[in-house]
Amino acid sequence: MYAGQNLPVQNVSPCPVGCSLKKSGHKGSPLFWFCNTFSTIHLGCHFFFKPLYIKSLPLSVLAPAHPYFAQALLEWYPRHRRDLPWRHTRNPYAIWLSEVILQQTRVKQGLPYYLDFITTYPTVHDLAAAPEDEVLRHWQGLGYYSRARNMHHTAQQVVREYAGVFPDTYNELLKLRGVGQYTAAAIASFAFGEKVAVLDGNVYRVLSRVFGITSDIAAPATRKEFQALADTLIPAAAPDEFNQAIMEFGAIQCTPVKPDCLFCPLQSQCYAFQHGMVQELPVKSKAKASRTRYFHYLVLRHDDTLYLKKRGAKDIWQGLYDFALTETEAAELPALDLAAAVTALGGTIDTSRAEEPVLALRHVLSHQKVEARFHPVQLTQPLPAAALAASGLAPFTLEQAHDLPKPVLIANYIDKSWK
Numbered sequence: 001m002y003a004g005q006n007l008p009v010q011n012v013s014p015c016p017v018g019c020s021l022k023k024s025g026h027k028g029s030p031l032f033w034f035c036n037t038f039s040t041i042h043l044g045c046h047f048f049f050k051p052l053y054i055k056s057l058p059l060s061v062l063a064p065a066h067p068y069f070a071q072a073l074l075e076w077y078p079r080h081r082r083d084l085p086w087r088h089t090r091n092p093y094a095i096w097l098s099e100v101i102l103q104q105t106r107v108k109q110g111l112p113y114y115l116d117f118i119t120t121y122p123t124v125h126d127l128a129a130a131p132e133d134e135v136l137r138h139w140q141g142l143g144y145y146s147r148a149r150n151m152h153h154t155a156q157q158v159v160r161e162y163a164g165v166f167p168d169t170y171n172e173l174l175k176l177r178g179v180g181q182y183t184a185a186a187i188a189s190f191a192f193g194e195k196v197a198v199l200d201g202n203v204y205r206v207l208s209r210v211f212g213i214t215s216d217i218a219a220p221a222t223r224k225e226f227q228a229l230a231d232t233l234i235p236a237a238a239p240d241e242f243n244q245a246i247m248e249f250g251a252i253q254c255t256p257v258k259p260d261c262l263f264c265p266l267q268s269q270c271y272a273f274q275h276g277m278v279q280e281l282p283v284k285s286k287a288k289a290s291r292t293r294y295f296h297y298l299v300l301r302h303d304d305t306l307y308l309k310k311r312g313a314k315d316i317w318q319g320l321y322d323f324a325l326t327e328t329e330a331a332e333l334p335a336l337d338l339a340a341a342v343t344a345l346g347g348t349i350d351t352s353r354a355e356e357p358v359l360a361l362r363h364v365l366s367h368q369k370v371e372a373r374f375h376p377v378q379l380t381q382p383l384p385a386a387a388l389a390a391s392g393l394a395p396f397t398l399e400q401a402h403d404l405p406k407p408v409l410i411a412n413y414i415d416k417s418w419k
C-alpha cells in the first residue's frame with residue numbers, strides 16, 4: 001500500500017462529507033492507497049488520520065501509457081525500498097542536499113555525509129552562512145568538489161533571491177546554480193508532487209532494457225528520447241512514488257551486473273530479457289581514457305609550522321589545500337633536485353635534522369590517476385613573507401592543517417605522517 005497526492009480531481013466524485021478534494025489542506029486532502037489485493041486505487045479524504053470516504057478507481061488512472069510498468073514498480077517499491085532519511089521528508093532543502101550528495105556517489109558512501117550536513121547545517125540559511133572552507137572540509141572525501149562549491153553558492157542564491165524558500169516548480173528550480181534537469185525533477189516531484197520524470201543512470205538502464213532502446217545513453221541527444229518515454233510512463237497520481245520506485249528498482253533489482261531477472265516483476269514484458277540482451281543494454285560508449293599525472297610534493301616545515309597552499313581554478317581540487325607542488329610530464333616520477341626546488345621557494349634545507357622517508361601514494365580519480373611522491377623538508381628558518389606571497393604558500397600549525405579542506409591524498413599523507 002502507498003499513499004500519495006495529486007490524483008486528478010476530475011476523476012473523483014465530490015466528497016459526501018463536504019471537503020473539497022483539493023490538492024492540499026489538512027482535512028480536505030484527497031489521499032489514495034494502492035490496493036494490491038484488488039489492483040485498484042482507494043481514494044478517501046483525511047480527517048484526523050481516519051479516511052471518511054472511500055472510493056475505488058481503476059488502476060488505469062495511474063499510468064497513461066504501458067500501465068503494467070507503473071503498476072509493477074509501484075507494487076515492487078514498498079516491499080523492497082531501503083529506509084533512507086531523505087525519504088521521510090518533503091523538505092526541499094533536505095531533498096536537494098541528498099540529491100547533490102548522491103550524484104556519482106553510492107548511498108552507503110553518501111549517507112554519513114548527508115547526516116553530517118543536515119546536522120551541521122539544518123537549514124539552507126545555515127549552509128549559506130558557512131565559510132566555503134568549512135563546507136569543503138565537511139565534503140572532504142566525496143570527490144567532485146565543484147559540487148560542494150556549487151551547493152554552497154546555490155544555498156546563498158536561495159537565501160538571497162528567494163528569501164530562503166526553495167522554488168516549488170521544476171522550471172524555477174532549473175534557475176538555481178548547479179541544479180540540472182535531474183536534480184530539479186527530483187526536488188519538484190519528491191518535495192512538491194510535480195509530475196516530472198527523473199532520469200539518472202538507474203532510470204536509463206531500466207528503460208533501455210524493458211523497452212529495448214539501443215541508443216547510446218552517453219550521447220546528449222539520447223536524453224530527449226528517454227525523457228519523452230519516461231514522461232508517458234509517470235502516473236499523475238503518484239509522480240514522486242514512481243520516480244523513487246524506478247530509481248530504486250534500477251539500484252537494487254535491475255542492476256548493471258547480475259540483475260535479478262529471475263524474480264523480476266517486469267520479466268515477461270522486458271525486451272532485454274525476452275531477447276537475451278540484458279548484458280548488452282543499455283548501450284553506452286566508452287568514456288575517454290584516464291591520464292596519469294605525476295606530482296612531487298615538497299612538504300615544507302619549520303619546527304611545528306607546516307606550509308600549505310590553496311589550489312586555484314581550472315584544475316582538480318579547486319579550493320582545497322595541498323603542499324608546494326611540482327608536476328612532471330614524464331612517464332614516471334624522475335629524481336627531484338630537492339635543494340634547488342626548496343631554494344626556488346625561498347627556503348633552505350636544514351640538513352642537520354633527520355628527514356622522514358619519501359612517501360609515494362597513488363590516488364585514482366574518475367578521469368585521472370595521480371602518482372604522488374611526498375618529500376618532507378625541515379627548513380633552517382621560516383619562509384620569508386616575500387616567498388610566501390610569490391608561492392601562495394601559507395603557514396599553519398598541524399591542528400589548523402587538520403581542519404583545512406584537503407584532497408584525500410593529502411589528508412591520508414598527513415594522517416600517515418603525524419598520527
Ligand code: SF4
Pocket residue numbers: 206209210253254255259260261262264265266267270271272273278
Ligand atoms: S527482467 Fe532483468 S533486465 Fe529486465 S527489467 Fe527485470 S531485472 Fe531488469
